[in-house]
Amino acid sequence: MSTLTIRNLHKNFGALEVLKGINLEARAGEFIALVGPSGCGKSTLLGMIAGLEGVTSGEIWIGDRLVNSVQPKDRDIAMVFQSYALYPTMTVRENITFGMESRRVPKKEQAEALKRVAALLQIEQLLNRKPGQLSGGQRQRVAMGRALVRDPKLFLFDEPLSNLDAKLRIEMRTEIKKLHHRVGKTTIYVTHDQVEAMTLATRIAVMHQGSVQQFDVPQMVYDRPANTFVAGFMGSPSMNFIPAELAGDNDKPALSIKTANGSKASLPLHGDAAARIKTGNVILGVRPEHISRFDPQTAARKPGMAMLTAPVELVEPTGAETIAVMKLGGQEVVGRFDRDQAPQMGEEIQLGIDMARACLFDPATKRLI
Template identity: 65%
Template structure:
């Protein structure tokens, strides 16, 4: 196994800088997800790690070796592509052994490796078929098998599930997670799907416009996002953002939402450290941290809460939960609740906000306060 380090990496195409001073480190055996919207630079970064793109400045290290000028074949990596990239005229077995034959690995070792990997991926019955006879999920398993037979230091995945339907994506996500647990190799996984990133990765690198916005565990990124972009991108439905200002409230500070009238949202001690009376703020609340007041969910958990009137505009039942589009203090919001707790469109009811779960951001810099 081997670690990966990216140091002060920049990549430009002429005057256009697509990666801006990227620094991250993946320890041996970690699963790192590069996530962000289209055009954020995540696939370019993966191509640089693979050796398919050169760097403008900075270093890429695999283990303790700088690999900037090494060819892809010399980096001891294996890559799984979005398009599977299987040879259509070869059988599954031939697709998987092709690389080993190029490296002059003996036949007995090839057979033993194929048997081990095919059993791991449960593709033994497919070894004599050609790619055209396989489903999308089977082709993706074969593509992973071709990478696994190399036994590399580093696995690279470039949006491997984006061509699959929703049900198969969920199944393959579980397969990839089990595969990583069994093999234990350092893995870098590019995706635009934040659910994939949250469920698979040990650490997530959130990128936007070529800048690494935050690099941390899924739990830390979800609960303490570094800025409003990370907060809004990670999570489904998205985090709600309310404009407001800090106000003195009793012995401490609170937040009054713009258009919120007399309602003061008291802040916990931890949120008050760097704030002052009258300071404008953006209040971030995830949809699941609202709940109908009659449910008393926050009280059951022992959390501080505050009640606000909420005007329900539309509902979206999904089975396990109901998503509500509503207005709080005249500002748009999304909440989720259990189906039997959900109020009806057109109603105005009280909701509790779990004040222990809120985030505060600077409206100008968008950075977390």
């Protein structure tokens, strides 16, 4: 196992700055997810780690070795691509062993590595088939097998599941997580899917416009997002952002927000939130699952639960739960409800807002307060 250290990494394409001073460190055996929207720079960063893209400035270290000028074949890495990149005229066996053949690895070692990897990925019965005879999930297993036989210091995954349908993506996500637990190799995984990042990663680097917005464990990225971009990107449906202003007295600080009829509702602040607010205006961030049908008994047991009334504009049943869109002030607010508490279209509903789980953001900087 090896570490990966990236220091003040920049990448320019002519006058266009694509990466703007990236600093990341992956500990030995960690699974790091690079996540962000298209064009944020995550695939470019992965290409630079692999040696497929040059470095404008900064440093990339694999273990104790500076690899800025090292050729891809000499970096001791293995990469799994989105497109599988399998040779269509070769069997699965030949695809997996091709790299070892090129490096003139002895036949006995090849056979041992093939047997080990085929058993690990449960593809023993596929070894004599060609890629055209395989499903998408089977092809992705073969692509991973080709990487695994190398026993590299670092695994790089470039959106490996984006070509698969939703059900198969979930299955392969589980397989990749099991594989990482078995093999324990340091892994860098690029995805635009925040669910993949949350379920797979030890730590997540959320990227936007060439910069890392937050680098932390998944739960912290979700619960305490560094800014409104991270808060809005991580989570589906995304976090609600509600304009608010500080109100109440020193003993009972609260936030004042507009309701649908133009009046104002007061939401008591929880803990030391009021002390962190530097100006009168804030952005209140609330996850959909922290909005529920108000229940006095639950509110009595749960400190920080506030109540307000809002009309229901849209209801979307999803099976186990129901997504509802309410009107608050001049904007829509999304809530996630248990099936037995689902509101009805047009209903005027009493909402419970869990202020203990809410986030406050500075309207000027968009950063977490």
